[in-house]
Amino acid sequence: MFTAIAFASATVFAQDLTSKKGEPYLPESGDWAISFDATPFLTYAGNLLNGNANNPSPGAMYVQNYPWAITGKMFKDEKTAYRAMLRIGFGSTTYNNYVTKDQATPDPKVTVSDALKMSANNILLGGGLEMRRGKTRLQGYYGGMAWIMLGGGKSEYTYGNAIDATFTSPTSTDWTIPSAPTVGNPPSRLTSTKQGSTFGLGIRGFIGAEYFIFPKISIGAEYGWGIGFMSQGEGESTTEYWDAVGAKVDKMTVVTGKTSMFGVDTDITNNMLGMGSLNITFHF
Numbered sequence: 001m002f003t004a005i006a007f008a009s010a011t012v013f014a015q016d017l018t019s020k021k022g023e024p025y026l027p028e029s030g031d032w033a034i035s036f037d038a039t040p041f042l043t044y045a046g047n048l049l050n051g052n053a054n055n056p057s058p059g060a061m062y063v064q065n066y067p068w069a070i071t072g073k074m075f076k077d078e079k080t081a082y083r084a085m086l087r088i089g090f091g092s093t094t095y096n097n098y099v100t101k102d103q104a105t106p107d108p109k110v111t112v113s114d115a116l117k118m119s120a121n122n123i124l125l126g127g128g129l130e131m132r133r134g135k136t137r138l139q140g141y142y143g144g145m146a147w148i149m150l151g152g153g154k155s156e157y158t159y160g161n162a163i164d165a166t167f168t169s170p171t172s173t174d175w176t177i178p179s180a181p182t183v184g185n186p187p188s189r190l191t192s193t194k195q196g197s198t199f200g201l202g203i204r205g206f207i208g209a210e211y212f213i214f215p216k217i218s219i220g221a222e223y224g225w226g227i228g229f230m231s232q233g234e235g236e237s238t239t240e241y242w243d244a245v246g247a248k249v250d251k252m253t254v255v256t257g258k259t260s261m262f263g264v265d266t267d268i269t270n271n272m273l274g275m276g277s278l279n280i281t282f283h284f
Helices: 002-016 039-050
Strands: 032-037 070-077 080-100 111-133 138-158 172-174 182-184 188-194 198-214 217-232 235-243 248-256 259-266 277-283
Touching: 080 138, 080 172, 111 172
Parallel strands: none
Antiparallel strands: 032 070, 032 277, 070 080, 080 111, 111 138, 138 188, 138 198, 172 182, 188 235, 198 217, 217 259, 217 277, 235 248
16 A cells, blocks of 8 residues: 555656656756746736736846856756856947038038947856756756956047148037037047956856746746956047147047956846846756
8 A cells, every 4th residue: 555655656756747748847967058038038928918018027127147148057967057158249330420521611412421430349258066956846056156257349430521721620520429429620539449458257156946837948036146356457548639839630649547346245236246037948
């Protein structure tokens, strides 16, 4: 009798961790996994259920995987996983703005183009270890990670109207706000800006839980605490202007100051360390 009850209990337990098709719900040794922010899925589900166009999800205030790195896992065994973070980003954006061409008799129909080209790069590498607990589809986990990042950026400005003896303050675009540039006749104008190189590193402990809604697909929540440091070196800003004494175009470069940040805090109160999150994870 006792043996039969034990066998039946074991069978029910096994079925709970295996789908009707025989697929295991939980990750196994050698599995890989990748996580995504669950906010869009939750928002879509809310919209679908009640017909509203913009339902906020429980994770709407959080930013998953700050600073926006791809995160993945590799399971050493059923209870241990290696974590990795990777971000390699390079990009540039060019803005063009048309201004009236400077002439002895200005014609608003005749224009020239001013341009601003902005470029930036961001590299982040991180890794850690995750330990897991639980014997059902509800799994708890905890562990730690470390990351290091490098970044930088610069902007280059070109103008259709040249500075010369005739037009010492030519019509030019003020690129202070690229999305809404203004036009004027400044005594000097930017030709380039360069951000100081950014360097950061951090160590973070985390704890979380996830529930496997389908075989190898889980929804979970994670929270953490850590130490983070980030610094930005000196940058520079170069302007050009008409030198009346030397009767020529001259340039002046100004060095911008350094910045640094240090924090020991929980995720939700310090963006530099990452943030608590709701996520959906796929294992394969």
